[in-house]
Amino acid sequence: MNITVQPKPKVDHTRPFHETVVETINQASSSDMDCLAPLIKATTIPKGHDEIIVAWNKRRKEMGWGSEDLGVPANLLEQKQTSIKKANDDKKGISFHLVSQALCKQ
Numbered sequence: 087m088n089i090t091v092q093p094k095p096k097v098d099h100t101r102p103f104h105e106t107v108v109e110t111i112n113q114a115s116s117s118d119m120d121c122l123a124p125l126i127k128a129t130t131i132p133k134g135h136d137e138i139i140v141a142w143n144k145r146r147k148e149m150g151w152g153s154e155d156l157g158v159p160a161n162l163l164e165q166k167q168t169s170i171k172k173a174n175d176d177k178k179g180i181s182f183h184l185v186s187q188a189l190c191k192q
Contacts, residue, residue: 104134111141116149123156135166 107126114122126138139159146155 102134103129103131104138108134108137108141111138111145114145116151119145119149120156123158126158127161131162131165132169135162135169138162 107122111119111122126142131138139162142155142158142162
């Protein structure tokens with residue numbers, strides 16, 4: 087008996103976190119939002135900060151939360167600033183590296 091195992095076709099149905107969390111926020115109940123807040127704040131989010139903030143604020147206003155935001159927008163703005171700083175530092179590092187290579191060749 088010959089059994090051939092066919093490899094599973096690679097199907098990628100995943101999306102970036104910011105896309106799925108925005109979709110989830112848009113459909114969330116108040117108790118869902120209470121659960122999402124600590125998850126969002128505990129997750130390193132590389133991009134999409136503004137989109138998440140807009141969805142978060144829109145949904146909490148739809149639910150009549152007033153000024154209560156559970157600290158999510160402030161956390162996301164802090165993460166965004168950290169990402170921008172890191173990107174700028176990386177660019178500076180690359181520039182320094184290229185300059186030092188050029189100088190060493192002389």
